[in-house]
Amino acid sequence: MSRRARLAVASFYVLLLGAWEVYGRLAYEPGKLLPPPTTILRTLWEMRDAYLRDAWVTVQEAGLGLLVGVVLGLGIALLVDRFARMGEGIYRLALVLYSVPLIALAPALVSALGIGLRSKVAIAALAAFFPVVVNVTTALRSVDRRVLELGRLLSVGRWRTLRFMRMPYALPALFAALKIAGPAAVIAAMIAEWVGAERGLGLALLYAMFGFQLPNLWAILLLSTLMTGFAFAVFEVLGRVATPWHASAQRGER
Amino acid sequence: MAGTDAIRADAVSKTFTIGKESFQALGEVSLEIPERTFATFIGPSGCGKSTLLRILADVIAPTSGEVSVFGRSAAQAREERDFGFVFQDPVLLPWRSALANVELPMQLNGIDKAERRARALELLDLVGLQGFEKALPAKLSGGMARRVAIARALTLGPRVLFLDEPFNGLDEIRRQNMNAELQRIWLETRTTTVLVTHNVSEAVFLSDRVFVMGRNPGRIMAQLEIDLPRPRTIETMTSPEFVEYDRELTALLRTAYEDAEP
Ligand SMILES: Nc1ncnc2c1ncn2[C@@H]1O[C@H](COP(=O)(O)OP(=O)(O)O)[C@@H](O)[C@H]1O
Ligand SMILES: [Mg+2]
Numbered sequence: 001m002s003r004r005a006r007l008a009v010a011s012f013y014v015l016l017l018g019a020w021e022v023y024g025r026l027a028y029e030p031g032k033l034l035p036p037p038t039t040i041l042r043t044l045w046e047m048r049d050a051y052l053r054d055a056w057v058t059v060q061e062a063g064l065g066l067l068v069g070v071v072l073g074l075g076i077a078l079l080v081d082r083f084a085r086m087g088e089g090i091y092r093l094a095l096v097l098y099s100v101p102l103i104a105l106a107p108a109l110v111s112a113l114g115i116g117l118r119s120k121v122a123i124a125a126l127a128a129f130f131p132v133v134v135n136v137t138t139a140l141r142s143v144d145r146r147v148l149e150l151g152r153l154l155s156v157g158r159w160r161t162l163r164f165m166r167m168p169y170a171l172p173a174l175f176a177a178l179k180i181a182g183p184a185a186v187i188a189a190m191i192a193e194w195v196g197a198e199r200g201l202g203l204a205l206l207y208a209m210f211g212f213q214l215p216n217l218w219a220i221l222l223l224s225t226l227m228t229g230f231a232f233a234v235f236e237v238l239g240r241v242a243t244p245w246h247a248s249a250q251r252g253e254r
Numbered sequence: 255m256a257g258t259d260a261i262r263a264d265a266v267s268k269t270f271t272i273g274k275e276s277f278q279a280l281g282e283v284s285l286e287i288p289e290r291t292f293a294t295f296i297g298p299s300g301c302g303k304s305t306l307l308r309i310l311a312d313v314i315a316p317t318s319g320e321v322s323v324f325g326r327s328a329a330q331a332r333e334e335r336d337f338g339f340v341f342q343d344p345v346l347l348p349w350r351s352a353l354a355n356v357e358l359p360m361q362l363n364g365i366d367k368a369e370r371r372a373r374a375l376e377l378l379d380l381v382g383l384q385g386f387e388k389a390l391p392a393k394l395s396g397g398m399a400r401r402v403a404i405a406r407a408l409t410l411g412p413r414v415l416f417l418d419e420p421f422n423g424l425d426e427i428r429r430q431n432m433n434a435e436l437q438r439i440w441l442e443t444r445t446t447t448v449l450v451t452h453n454v455s456e457a458v459f460l461s462d463r464v465f466v467m468g469r470n471p472g473r474i475m476a477q478l479e480i481d482l483p484r485p486r487t488i489e490t491m492t493s494p495e496f497v498e499y500d501r502e503l504t505a506l507l508r509t510a511y512e513d514a515e516p
Binding site for chain 2 (some may be wrong): 090146147149150152153154155156160164165168171243244245246
């Protein structure tokens, strides 16, 4: 983006926020949809201890869920790669599992695994594993045939061909998947908390909703958006650092 | 079996089958390449040069016929790391530096780090790439990437080096420079080498023996021994002997093209 374009975008947002602030101040009464931004920020500040504690719980759930999901997703991708025939079946099953709406699956999992950490991790993992399966499977399939021929010439076994020559090719695709899976895990953890939890940002959301506390709802919305945005940004940066050779990491160069 | 042949192909053929269609890329090809020879396949594109080269190196299996390398099967020779192979494109791993790409075959063969590093540096030196050890393939020019690929092919001290149009797409002067470089490397190592090209003067400049190939199906139509002293230089290329070989090979190649027309 040119500097002028960036300036235009920034001023658009400032104007929007300004208009919102003015509208909120003029028309706001408790229980209405749009509290002014300054009220939302003040609420966030006043509630910071409670909300940060809640957010930390959610982050832990999402983080663990993401970890489990990625391990699961990689495992499935490798199985699909190794056993073509059986892999097709596993891939379909994963697709079916992923197609079940989380909000429908969550009550069952919470009932079965309890309202503690385990159900949250399971649900976050279910949201996170599929992008990894799809991206990594596709990337492994599309490795240059000549690279495989190089492996054959060097008389490298299947495992080491995978490790030294094919997996690195799939790394950018894995990071692309993580940019989707990370935010998805946060959202899934909140949905799981919504269904039943002792702590967490999803639960705080539920309380604020039933208390008709709109500034609190907006404050939590803001905080959770920051969390998903952060989850995206982390993998964007990590991806660039880990695969500096990849075209998408070389923006602006050459 | 004669001990002086590095490679023997005996009635090798290849038929590709895609779905219900089958296509005979190679007829029955037989040939001998003596040890420490620089041999070249030349012919119209699509006549099966790459296919033949890949069969000799056991990258793909022939439909019928046999290949032996130093008295063993091609598969055995490949498994015993007899081959170095340079593909038509360099096929470097983009996340590895030039140095690490050259180290790859040694790393995969469990050679320890210090030793493989030293050897890789030596080879990058040999192909004239000192100073570019740390460069990623994306930062190398086409010619440099090809030289990295050549260095990589030489790492395990192959007994046979296969080169599939390694200088394709380079401009004429770069090609000549690379040819001179290749000859220098060959004179230093005396590795039995099989080159694929469709450039006549490149074939004459580098080879001891040239196989002229024709199409439909792919086969060897003529064989020419190039008896010019080495090292050959830019001056050699203007000598009457060189010009005569060039003319003769061009005539043979022309026949191969004419034969190939329907
Ligand atoms: N894997 C393959 N499957 C089907 N046809 C192939 C395959 N490889 C090569 N061919 C065909 O075999 C013929 C010879 O190919 P190739 O050996 O690459 O020719 P050259 O290297 O002389 O240009 C071509 O017609 C090509 O289309
Ligand atoms: Mg070819």
